[in-house]
Amino acid sequence: MxxxxxxxxxxxxxxxxxxxxxxxxxxxxxxxxxxxxxxxxxxxxxxxxxxxxxxxxxxxxxxxxxxxxxxxxxxxxxxxxxxxxxxxxxxxxxxxxxxxxxxxxxxxxxxxxxxxxxxxxRGFEVKKNLRYFERHIPVQREELRSLAELGGRMLPRDLWEGVGGMQREKELLERRLVMPLAKPEMADQYGVVPPKAVVLFGPPGTGKTTFAKAIASRLDWPFVEVFPSRLAADPKGLAGALRETFLKVSELEHVVVFIDEVEEIAAQRGGEPPSALQGVTNELLKIIPAFREQPGRLLVCATNFIRALDSALLRHGRFDYVVPIGLPDVAARHAIWERYIPAGVTGLVDLDVLVSSSEGFSPADVEYAARRASQEALERALFDSVDAAAPANPAGSAAPAGPTTEDYLSAIRSTRTTVSAQVAAEFLEDIERLARL
Incomplete structure (x- = not known):
C-alpha cells in the first residue's frame, strides 16, 4: 500500500x-x-x-x-x-x-x-485482577444553574428501596415507568415508547409524593417539584410562570417534574363566567404535548381528587398511565411502623398487633400515632414519679426507655384516620372508571 x-x-x-x-x-x-x-x-x-x-x-x-x-x-x-x-x-x-x-x-x-x-x-503490560467501575454523573456542570433556579435537586439513591411494602404498586411503576426510561435502547428494540407523563391518584396521605421522589431516585434523575401556589405569586401570573418553568426544565438533559395537587391548576373547565383558572388549565394542556416531545424526562402529577381534573387532561396522548396509590397493605404498614420504633425497644414492641390495629391508616396516620406514642412515653418518663412510670418487671432489671406496645395502641385508638370509609369507597370507584395501567 x-x-x-x-x-x-x-x-x-x-x-x-x-x-x-x-x-x-x-x-x-x-x-x-x-x-x-x-x-x-x-x-x-x-x-x-x-x-x-x-x-x-x-x-x-x-x-x-x-x-x-x-x-x-x-x-x-x-x-x-x-x-x-x-x-x-x-x-x-x-x-x-x-x-x-x-x-x-x-x-x-x-x-x-x-x-x-x-x-x-509500546511496552504496555496487561494488569490482572482489575475491575472497572463507572458511574455517569446525572447533572452536568452547565445544567447546575438551571436546576438551582428551578429549586430542583438530586435525591438519595436509596429512596426506592425505602418504600416498604406496596409491592404491587412498586412492581407496576418499575415495569411501566422505570425500566423503559432507564433502558431506552432496549425499549426501542422491542418497540416500546418510554412513558413521558403519569398521574398518581388516591386518598390524601397515601404516599404519592413518596413514590414520585422514589421514581426520580431510582432513575438517578434530578427531581423538580412545581408548586402552583408559589407560581401564583409570580408577576407574570400563574399561566406565564408555568410556561416559563417548563421552558427552563427543557434545558436539563434528564428530569422528573412533579406537580402535587394538580387539580389546583387543571380543574374541570366550565361555568359562566369562565373561571380565572381556565387559562391556566389551557396552558397546561398546551405544555404537556411539548414536554412529551423531549427525550429523557418524565412528568408526574399527583391528585387526591381525580374527579376534579378536567376530562381533557386524562385523554390518551397526554398521560401514558393513570395509577392508583391506595392505603398501605399489611407489609407496608409493618415497614412504616418499623421505621418509627426506637432501636432501644425493637423486639419488645409487638409489631404484628400494631399492624393489625392500624388497618385503614395512611402512612401519615401511622407516623402521627408513632410520634404521639413516643411523645407521651417521654413525658411520662420526665414528669411522672419513677415508681409510677416504671412498668412491672419480674426479672428485676431496669425497663428499657421508650414507648411500649400499649403506648402505641393507645395512640392508635386516639388517631382519627385521614381516609374515611366514604373516601375509600369512592377511590375504588375511581380505579374502575379512570385507572389506566
Whole structure:
C-alpha cells in the first residue's frame, strides 16, 4: 500500500474520526469512552492521526491528569491493520504528552477488543485482577444553574428501596415507568415508547409524593417539584410562570417534574363566567404535548381528587398511565411502623398487633400515632414519679426507655384516620372508571 504518515490532530479531522468510530462500532466493539468524550479530548487534550493522502486512517487520543495519562481512543481503519500504524500513533502520542511529566500511561479496553499488538509493542503490560467501575454523573456542570433556579435537586439513591411494602404498586411503576426510561435502547428494540407523563391518584396521605421522589431516585434523575401556589405569586401570573418553568426544565438533559395537587391548576373547565383558572388549565394542556416531545424526562402529577381534573387532561396522548396509590397493605404498614420504633425497644414492641390495629391508616396516620406514642412515653418518663412510670418487671432489671406496645395502641385508638370509609369507597370507584395501567 501507499505510504502513510503520522501528524498532530487538526479540527478538520473530526469527520475522519467519526468515520473510524462508526467502523469500530459496526464491529460490535463498544469503546470505553463515549464519542462526545473522544471528540472533546481531540480538541482539548492530546491527539494524533494517521493519514494516507487526505484520508484519516487512524487516530490516537490521550488525556493527562497530574502524573497519570490515559489513552482515550486508539483505532486504525480495518484495511490498514497489521502495518504498525497503531504502534506508531502510540509513540507519537506519548511524545506529545511527555511535557506533562507522566509517571504512568494507562489504557482501558472493552473485552471485545481483540487487537492489542500496538500496546504490547509500546511496552504496555496487561494488569490482572482489575475491575472497572463507572458511574455517569446525572447533572452536568452547565445544567447546575438551571436546576438551582428551578429549586430542583438530586435525591438519595436509596429512596426506592425505602418504600416498604406496596409491592404491587412498586412492581407496576418499575415495569411501566422505570425500566423503559432507564433502558431506552432496549425499549426501542422491542418497540416500546418510554412513558413521558403519569398521574398518581388516591386518598390524601397515601404516599404519592413518596413514590414520585422514589421514581426520580431510582432513575438517578434530578427531581423538580412545581408548586402552583408559589407560581401564583409570580408577576407574570400563574399561566406565564408555568410556561416559563417548563421552558427552563427543557434545558436539563434528564428530569422528573412533579406537580402535587394538580387539580389546583387543571380543574374541570366550565361555568359562566369562565373561571380565572381556565387559562391556566389551557396552558397546561398546551405544555404537556411539548414536554412529551423531549427525550429523557418524565412528568408526574399527583391528585387526591381525580374527579376534579378536567376530562381533557386524562385523554390518551397526554398521560401514558393513570395509577392508583391506595392505603398501605399489611407489609407496608409493618415497614412504616418499623421505621418509627426506637432501636432501644425493637423486639419488645409487638409489631404484628400494631399492624393489625392500624388497618385503614395512611402512612401519615401511622407516623402521627408513632410520634404521639413516643411523645407521651417521654413525658411520662420526665414528669411522672419513677415508681409510677416504671412498668412491672419480674426479672428485676431496669425497663428499657421508650414507648411500649400499649403506648402505641393507645395512640392508635386516639388517631382519627385521614381516609374515611366514604373516601375509600369512592377511590375504588375511581380505579374502575379512570385507572389506566
Amino acid at each position: 501507499s505510504v502513510w504518515r503520522i501528524r498532530d490532530f487538526h479540527s478538520d479531522d473530526l469527520d475522519g474520526i467519526l468515520h473510524l468510530w462508526e467502523e469500530l462500532t459496526a464491529l460490535k466493539i463498544d469503546p470505553v469512552y463515549g464519542l462526545s468524550e473522544v471528540l472533546a479530548s481531540c480538541e482539548k487534550d492530546q491527539a494524533v492521526v494517521a493519514m494516507h493522502g487526505d484520508e484519516v486512517i487512524g487516530a490516537a487520543v490521550g488525556r493527562a491528569a497530574h502524573a497519570q495519562g490515559w489513552i482515550v481512543f486508539l483505532t486504525t481503519a480495518q484495511r490498514w491493520q497489521n502495518q504498525g500504524i497503531g504502534t506508531a500513533m502510540l509513540g507519537a502520542l506519548e511524545k506529545r504528552m511527555a511535557p506533562f511529566g507522566l509517571a504512568k500511561l494507562s489504557a482501558l479496553l472493552p473485552e471485545s477488543a481483540s487487537r492489542v499488538d500496538a500496546f504490547v509493542n
